[in-house]
Amino acid sequence: MKKVVAGIDIGGTFTKLGIVDQEGRVYTETSISTVTHKDIDSYMEQLATAVRKLLKDQQGKLELAGIGIGAPNGNYYRGVIEYAPNLNWKGMIPFVEMFKTHFDIPIVLTNDANAAALGEMMYGGARNMTDFIVITLGTGLGSGIVVNGNVVYGHDGFAGEMGHVTVVENGRQCGCGKKGCLETYVSATGIVRTAFELMALRTDDSQLRSIPFEKLSAKDISDAANRADRIAMKAFDMTGKTLGKTLADVVALFSPEAIFLFGGLSNAGDHIFKPVKAYMEKNLLSIFRDKVKILPSGLTETNAAVLGSAGLIWKEILG
Amino acid sequence: MKKVVAGIDIGGTFTKLGIVDQEGRVYTETSISTVTHKDIDSYMEQLATAVRKLLKDQQGKLELAGIGIGAPNGNYYRGVIEYAPNLNWKGMIPFVEMFKTHFDIPIVLTNDANAAALGEMMYGGARNMTDFIVITLGTGLGSGIVVNGNVVYGHDGFAGEMGHVTVVENGRQCGCGKKGCLETYVSATGIVRTAFELMALRTDDSQLRSIPFEKLSAKDISDAANRADRIAMKAFDMTGKTLGKTLADVVALFSPEAIFLFGGLSNAGDHIFKPVKAYMEKNLLSIFRDKVKILPSGLTETNAAVLGSAGLIWKEILG
Numbered sequence: 001m002k003k004v005v006a007g008i009d010i011g012g013t014f015t016k017l018g019i020v021d022q023e024g025r026v027y028t029e030t031s032i033s034t035v036t037h038k039d040i041d042s043y044m045e046q047l048a049t050a051v052r053k054l055l056k057d058q059q060g061k062l063e064l065a066g067i068g069i070g071a072p073n074g075n076y077y078r079g080v081i082e083y084a085p086n087l088n089w090k091g092m093i094p095f096v097e098m099f100k101t102h103f104d105i106p107i108v109l110t111n112d113a114n115a116a117a118l119g120e121m122m123y124g125g126a127r128n129m130t131d132f133i134v135i136t137l138g139t140g141l142g143s144g145i146v147v148n149g150n151v152v153y154g155h156d157g158f159a160g161e162m163g164h165v166t167v168v169e170n171g172r173q174c175g176c177g178k179k180g181c182l183e184t185y186v187s188a189t190g191i192v193r194t195a196f197e198l199m200a201l202r203t204d205d206s207q208l209r210s211i212p213f214e215k216l217s218a219k220d221i222s223d224a225a226n227r228a229d230r231i232a233m234k235a236f237d238m239t240g241k242t243l244g245k246t247l248a249d250v251v252a253l254f255s256p257e258a259i260f261l262f263g264g265l266s267n268a269g270d271h272i273f274k275p276v277k278a279y280m281e282k283n284l285l286s287i288f289r290d291k292v293k294i295l296p297s298g299l300t301e302t303n304a305a306v307l308g309s310a311g312l313i314w315k316e317i318l319g
Numbered sequence: 320m321k322k323v324v325a326g327i328d329i330g331g332t333f334t335k336l337g338i339v340d341q342e343g344r345v346y347t348e349t350s351i352s353t354v355t356h357k358d359i360d361s362y363m364e365q366l367a368t369a370v371r372k373l374l375k376d377q378q379g380k381l382e383l384a385g386i387g388i389g390a391p392n393g394n395y396y397r398g399v400i401e402y403a404p405n406l407n408w409k410g411m412i413p414f415v416e417m418f419k420t421h422f423d424i425p426i427v428l429t430n431d432a433n434a435a436a437l438g439e440m441m442y443g444g445a446r447n448m449t450d451f452i453v454i455t456l457g458t459g460l461g462s463g464i465v466v467n468g469n470v471v472y473g474h475d476g477f478a479g480e481m482g483h484v485t486v487v488e489n490g491r492q493c494g495c496g497k498k499g500c501l502e503t504y505v506s507a508t509g510i511v512r513t514a515f516e517l518m519a520l521r522t523d524d525s526q527l528r529s530i531p532f533e534k535l536s537a538k539d540i541s542d543a544a545n546r547a548d549r550i551a552m553k554a555f556d557m558t559g560k561t562l563g564k565t566l567a568d569v570v571a572l573f574s575p576e577a578i579f580l581f582g583g584l585s586n587a588g589d590h591i592f593k594p595v596k597a598y599m600e601k602n603l604l605s606i607f608r609d610k611v612k613i614l615p616s617g618l619t620e621t622n623a624a625v626l627g628s629a630g631l632i633w634k635e636i637l638g
Contacts, residue, residue: 155448156574161572161606255473286495
């Protein structure tokens with residue numbers, strides 16, 4: 001029987017899952033609701049049923065060798081989802097231990113950005129790299145850092161929190177309780193805040209002025225930038241500047257071969273890639289100049305999360 | 320015969336070398352001048368002679384199994400000293416290749432901060448740690464970062480340049496060509512610059528006001544702080560604040576178990592340790608609070624550099 005794994009990506013709203021072989025072929029995929037389950041037990045029941053159904057649809061030709069899970073605040077060492085602000089289940093959820101009552105096979109958990117990095121390394125643009133960084137630009141900013149072919153988990157499993165590096169002293173309020181964190185400037189919500197700041201500061205005409213804060217999306221700003229809207233273009237430039245300068249510091253610490261930008265905001269293409277690259281280069285120590293690539297993910301966004309979680313468990317199984 | 324290695328620390332002025340066994344016992348040590356050799360060949364000749372003499376003094380009871388070298392801008396991957404600003408030999412010096420004509424045994428090179436980290440891990444305060452950081456506070460600021468039991472060299476061997484993280488936009492001119500680098504604020508020379516800034520800003524009496532810039536040392540400022548000199552105390556507070564805030568960001572990326580402060584400035588004890596710890600804690604993401612130790616080196620400074628270089632080559636030999 002062909003060995004496969006289940007890759008599971010737990011998001012605040014939906015959970016995606018798929019059956020993946022060692023080569024990264026996704027046999028079948030589905031999703032279930034995360035947000036409607038107030039109770040972790042009922043959620044896990046439905047998740048286990050969904051995994052079994054995916055396998056059953058393949059008519060017994062596949063053997064499930066392990067399960068990889070990416071989740072917000074997922075702790076690799078402990079297998080616990082710890083105080084995830086965007087999930088209904090509060091406190092410490094010993095996810096791996098609990099899920100083992102449904103499947104007695106290797107189960108590994110990490111956070112979504114680390115899973116994205118593993119997906120990139122096993123099936124995406126980092127296939128021949130040992131030192132690289134993946135930055136996920138969604139509602140927040142996540143980072144998965146790979147050194148010497150391994151994800152950096154650190155002493156307690158929580159390394160890679162680049163979104164909470166301070167970039168402006170006493171800057172924007174962050175959901176984490178601190179002020180001026182990178183993700184309050186560089187993320188889908190960060191660029192919306194920047195656009196509003198710019199509309200207050202400047203007098204340029206802009207179609208963005210007709211959209212209320214709650215409705216404005218990063219996609220709106222990207223569309224406006226495509227029409228050469230000056231507020232939108234400036235918002236991308238400022239976002240790219242903040243990220244580029246931070247990456248210059250990050251390069252000095254890690255000396256990666258490449259940095260991948262992934263998710264929401266990275267779909268704006270040159271609007272974001274160009275300023276990130278330019279401001280990073282401008283702020284780099286000379287020994288790193290013109291060496292570090294800024295790349296889009298080599299995975300398609302539709303199944304990247306599932307592939308990342310699958311990569312996590314394959315790496316564990318293959319050692 | 321007992322197997323030993325030679326640990327060599329190349330500094331701008333002196334080169335220290337010693338014979339060290341696997342347990343970190345230093346059998347014998349000496350030093351030669353670095354700065355008087357304008358020519359790399361004559362320097363290397365003298366260094367090789369010094370290593371042979373150290374061994375000979377032990378009357379044939381020791382077998383030399385390898386040589387570890389710590390040097391400014393030493394590149395681990397290439398075995399090359401690359402454009403070291405404080406050495407006489409300019410450009411790229413293929414040190415390992417050249418030294419192999421003197422000794423046909425394993426020879427490994429890295430920079431001084433990475434060597435310090437390896438010394439800490441093998442013989443010092445990090446003996447049971449897999450994730451920690453060593454910060455060397457000398458004329459500049461160096462960092463050796465250990466993740467998962469291995470020094471982070473990065474893609475091209477130059478990771479760990481924490482001294483050149485930007486902490487003040489358009490801040491103090493750094494020797495690297497950039498402005499506002501951490502080491503222009505946090506180092507023996509950085510605190511002197513801070514003391515002068517404070518003497519200009521404030522009106523407090525201070526014995527430091529009688530010392531010209533070229534003469535003032537970090538030790539003078541530390542001595543003045545011991546006498547409750549307000550300029551000196553404030554200089555330490557500001558230095559600790561800048562380092563503590565930077566470390567909060569570094570912790571978010573690496574999640575280390577401990578951070579060791581080593582060299583010159585760290586000898587000021589509480590004057591520097593207290594503010595570093597306090598400002599780091601204040602700026603940490605909540606999941607890291609009260610978890611990360613700030614520690615003095617577990618090695619005595621007299622032979623720490625030699626032990627670090629010895630640790631480098633022992634790690635290579637032992638695998």
